[in-house]
Amino acid sequence: MYTQALNQRSDGEERSLEDADDLARFQARIDAEERIEANDWMPAAYRRTLIRQISQHAHSEIVGMLPEGNWITRAPSLRRKAALLAKVQDECGHGLYLYAAAETLGTSREELVDQLLAGRAKYSSIFNYPTLTWADMGTIGWLVDGAAIMNQIPLCRCSFGPYARAMVRVCKEESFHQRQGYEIMLTLARGNEAQKAMAQDALDRWWWPCLMMFGPPDTVSQHSDASMKWKIKRFSNDELRQKFIDATVPQAQYLGLTLPDPELRFEDGHWQHGPIDWDEFTRVIAGNGACNRDRMTARRRAHAEGEWVREAASAFAAKRAQRAAA
């Protein structure tokens, strides 16, 4: 999902340094559905997995502001513009809740942001696709946020308390995003031929990348086992992808739009999909999607252009503190 690119490192060495009793007690707490809090003892690999996962999730929210930010000034009405602006502001908020959750694990937000800007951290592949028309705003809200909700609802029960609590807030807000997206699609689908074609074109471009958001198939996903054991993750990539497809197909049918998968069929109680182009996924994750360079350039520029503000604010705070002390 927003954390598709967790690189697994061998943690055998650490494990041998950790006390077996501590590990057993920790796993017993997890198995008993207890929440782990920031100051509780935890295995180093659990901490590291979470820092990576939560920070990748946070980066995704922040970079995710860019594709939609692209359309704020060109929204077709004031109502749509206000809604899109609120949505993009929410994404920023989500990023900040998540950075705060990651910080409880002993890393600073600044450090995490620097990792992203240095190209040492990943974010979701989905945000490396361009937003070419207004219909993309509808598709992103409906499908990208829809996929995110699928993934984030089980994360509300994640074993790490601060992450789970951040997800509760995020999920509440995400529901507005999906509905506003679907409403845009509905309006276009009920519009004239050109508008309907625009909606279909957006769906054609976004459908497969959205399915890739859930990450590689279970047969090749490396990091699921430990995450499942630690109850960071509750469903496998394929399970979540299937839930998403099953929920989305009837919604597309209602719109009168066609999902761009000739092999899509209802079988064994589920909508079965055709093969996903995992080479494309690998290319995008590796930095060679349509917009990877643009996105990073935009983030770096925003960070550099905000530097004087951070400096001025901290200089002002220091001056005030000094005067108060004198």
Add this chain to the structure above:
Amino acid sequence: MPTPNTPIWEVFIRSRNGLSHRHAGSLHAADATLALQAARDLYTRRGEGLSLWVVPSSAIIASDPQDKGMMFEPTASKIYRHPTFYEVPEEVGHM
């Protein structure tokens, strides 16, 4: 050059008149004024509150989870602190 750290603040929100302030989350800000503004933008976008507190995170003194037993366990054995410990005849009615 690494980005310099900005202080962290804990945010508390009174959601309704008559309720106490509850912890909502944390944020980064250079000073108290900016922290209040950021708290408003970050935690009250949908009418979540009537009043905000921001407290420097560094000012919070927390108990150590390792001391959980020593700190809280002794109360578990003091069941006479609860009203249900005492028997009142049914005829007396609700008390």
